[in-house]
Amino acid sequence: MDFSEYKGIYVIGALVDGRIQKVTGELTGEARQLADALKETVNVVLIGEKLSDSADSLIPLGADHVYVLTHRLLSHYDGKAYQQVLARFLKEKKPDTVIFAATPFGRDLAPRTAAELVCGVTADVTELSADQEKRLVIWSRPAMDGNIMADIVSPLYRPQVGTVRPGIFKYPEADDSRRGTVEEVPVSLSSDDLGTILKSIIRGEKDENPVETAKIIVAGGRGFHNREEWERVHELADLLGAAVGCSRPVSELGWEPHSRQIGQTGKGVSPRVYIALGISGAMQHMCAVNADIVIAVNKDAKAPIMEMADYAVVADLKEFMPLLIEKIKEWKAEKQA
Ligand SMILES: Cc1cc2nc3c(=O)[nH]c(=O)nc-3n(C[C@H](O)[C@H](O)[C@H](O)COP(=O)(O)OP(=O)(O)OC[C@H]3O[C@@H](n4cnc5c(N)ncnc54)[C@H](O)[C@@H]3O)c2cc1C
Secondary structure (H helix, E strand, O other), X not given: OOHHHOOOEEEEEEEEOOEEOHHHHHHHHHHHXXXXXXXXXXXXXXXXXXXXXXXXXXXXXXXXXXXXXXXXXXXXXXXXXXXXXXXXXXXXXXXXXXXXXXXXXXXXXXXXXXXXXXXXXXXXXXXXXXXXOOOEEEEEEEEOOOOEEEEEOOOOOOOEEEEEOOXXXXXXXXXXXXXXXXXXXXXXXXXXXXXXXXXXXXXXXXXXXXXXXXOEEEEEOOOOOOHHHHHHHHHHHHHHOOEEEEOHHHHHOOOOOHHHEEOOOOEOEOOOEEEEEOOOOOHHHHOOEOOOEEEEEEOOOOOHHHHHOOEEEEOOHHHHHHHHHHHHHHHHHHHHO
């Protein structure tokens, strides 16, 4: 295989109701860093029915070229049709690397497309880096039940393909001095190309303060021993204007919906501040946390989270939570007076 024919890092963005999903920006910023290390270009591919956001908004985030593949039959995700459109485009472009978001659609589209391009996929990646000498992308992800981080490389085939967890990488700062191009790519499709017939859409309840976009997250774990104690997490989060997150045992107990579970089998998050209350710091949890500041409260000074935290408080939550909440209330009242 002649690798010199394969060029450019391609981020496969997706449109939902015409809007560019936030993860597309996160991956564009991360692709920019890889591209700078590997001396490649960043290309974003947008697929959907029509675009209501502006495609060139991705250029300040790191894209060199944005390709817009729109067609009325692409209004909703259809694996068969999206695969056909994308594989045709990528076969022509011959990318060096293709990055999908590990959303439900991306997780379906990546292996379908890779099968057509005859290459593998590294799924659910949580860290990306580059081996400049060997010109390889290093895809890192939890492995062996999450007990180790595995670095996966693709030295024998092109393109290198992976799906990357949404929410883990920071949304990049816009650089308005960047220049790039936007190109509409003609798409031909007929209804025979669709694999599904969409009868209706049932939308789930909207989370007003989702963990994926929160600047502050108050997350709790097994250190809370009953529902009454757990309510303190909500009280603290409300006071701080934070989102509530949790570890897996808490969502398994039904104290929080799965949409608030953070970790390998939950959401990826990148807040400014992550407050981990009674969470041990298992890799399956922390692999999905990319916070500027981690504050941990745990009664065990040797819990793994205490090593990872910027501020580690050794305390029993039963005593600590009421005191902290009272102090914050006092401080807020003083500020208002
Ligand atoms: C394939 C796989 C996927 C997984 N995916 C996820 C995932 O997505 N998210 C996730 O969170 N986990 C996940 N897990 C589970 C993970 O391995 C851990 O078991 C889990 O994160 C532990 O949750 P915890 O920290 O709340 O509980 P524990 O590990 O039980 O820790 C509780 C902590 O609370 C402290 N504590 C107890 N009482 C108090 C108190 N009164 N005051 C202060 N501190 C106290 C303890 O010292 C301890 O450190 C996964 C596991 C596997 C195998």
